[in-house]
Amino acid sequence: MQTTLENPRNAKSDTLPFSRNNPFQAKVLKNINLNGTGSSKETRHIELSLEGSGLSYAPGDALGIVPANDPDLVHSLLMEMEWDEETDVMINKQGETLPLKEALTAYFEITLLTKKILQQAAAFTENEKLQQLVLVENAVQLKEYCNGRDLLDMLRDFGPWKASAQEIVSLLRKMTPRLYSIASSMAANPDEVHLTIGAVRFNAYDRERKGVCSVLCAERVQEGDTLPVFVQPNKHFYLPESEDKDIIMVGPGTGIAPFRSFIQERAISKAAGRSWLFFGDQHAGSDFLYQNELENYQQNGILTKLDTAFSRDADQKVYVQHKMLENSKELFEWFENGAHFYVCGDKERMAKDVNEALISVIEKESACTREEAETYLDNMKKTGRYQRDVY
Missing domain, CATH: 2.40.30.10 (Translation factors)
Incomplete structure (x- = not known):
């Protein structure tokens, strides 16, 4: 279809x-x-x-996609509230309208709740639980409720509702593109x-x-x-202007994405600079993304070094930061030679662990204090030699 x-x-x-x-x-x-x-x-x-x-x-750079909501979720909302999907609703201050089903599918964000949505929704129900939840002293519980729940949860949890479809959709935010x-x-x-x-x-x-x-x-x-x-465009994540510069890339899981672009670009331009990729995931047998491509690049000398960490393949979990520490001496030599360092992927854990590993590498190999290692890293950031694309 x-x-x-x-x-x-x-x-x-x-x-x-x-x-x-x-x-x-x-x-x-x-x-x-x-x-x-x-x-x-x-x-x-x-x-x-x-x-x-x-x-x-x-x-x-990144690509933005303007998505549409899951038809099953939209259907569940319409059923829960017994709404007519053909009802026209106003979608913005300009007075533009769309049929309700189309508005819920393509215009509004229905999978995320905010404190503001719940606070405003409280006017449309006498449900005591919601009235309690939106009280100032319950701000922590309100935030907890929003985490991982969506519009359908709210409508199911706090009815009966004395609100029209228009009044409910007026609480919602416009769909944001995903990058x-x-x-x-x-x-x-x-x-x-x-x-x-x-x-x-x-x-x-x-x-x-x-x-x-x-x-x-x-x-x-x-x-x-x-x-x-x-x-x-991403002005904070880019290849060095000079193709003679070495690049070190750390991109586990989907963090590999921009580095596939870096490697392809350097393959076409026949860049003289060396390149080193650290890739990690759960299992080598099923999760080695772009394995054939990367191994071909390595065989052809386009990718100088390829180090992998598959966390679920051994008794001890091995991650990209462990591979960096194993290669501590050579990593620091690349830094001293002017290499640019890049990391892409999970902001919460991986990027923090990689940053910590970098400090350890510099501290060990230059026999300096932690403070001096952090200053070294800060200088790399200031000169654009340490760049992060984390989410």
Whole structure:
């Protein structure tokens, strides 16, 4: 079935440049699962056509996708509230309207709750639990309630509601585009853009939850369909201007994405600088994303070094930061030689652990204090030699 994810806000002329407010309908050329049998993960490699868009990007940039909500979740909302899906609702201050089902599918954010939504919703119900929850002294509990719950939870938990569909949707925020690090070089793939997207699925409060955009890409977007996209430049994550400079890249899991773009770019430009990649995931057999490509780059000398860490393949969990510490002496030699260091991926744990490993490497190899190692690292940041794309 041919699907086009129309964005009702953006019915603008194709003569305008494509942008966040006027996304380009990019045709899906390829959509494959990179994980092997037995993996607990699903990582999609998606190739999109930019032909005729006039869009261009540099390695390190991101692609924005304007997603649509899960039809099953929209259906559940309509059933829960016994709403007529054809009812027209106003979607913005300009007075534009859409049928309710379309508004819930393509215009409003329905998977995220905020304190403000709950506070305003309290006016439409006499439910005592909600009246208590929104009291100033219960701010901590209110924040906890919002975490991992969505609009359907709120409507089920705090009824009966004395509100129209219009009053409920007026509480909601506009759908925000999702940004993904671009996994291709334009020099290597003219008129195309590639993405590496991990499908987000988890159970919370007795329901399965799905990432709005990642599961759209994993379950509902087929080759030949289109996605509304735009390029988001990233001025804080880019290759060195000089191709003679060495680069060290740390990108476990989907953090590999921008480094695939870096390596492709340097393969085309025949850069003289060396490159070193640290990649990690759970299992080598099922989770080594882009394994053949990376090993070919290594054999051809485009990728100088490739170190991998597969955390579930041994009794002791091994992560990328452990591989960095194992290569402490050589890493520091690369730093002293002017190498640029990059990290992409999980902000909460991985990026912190990598930063800690960097300090340890500098401290050990230059026989300095921790403070001096931190100053060394700060200088690398200030000169653009230590860059992070973390989320």
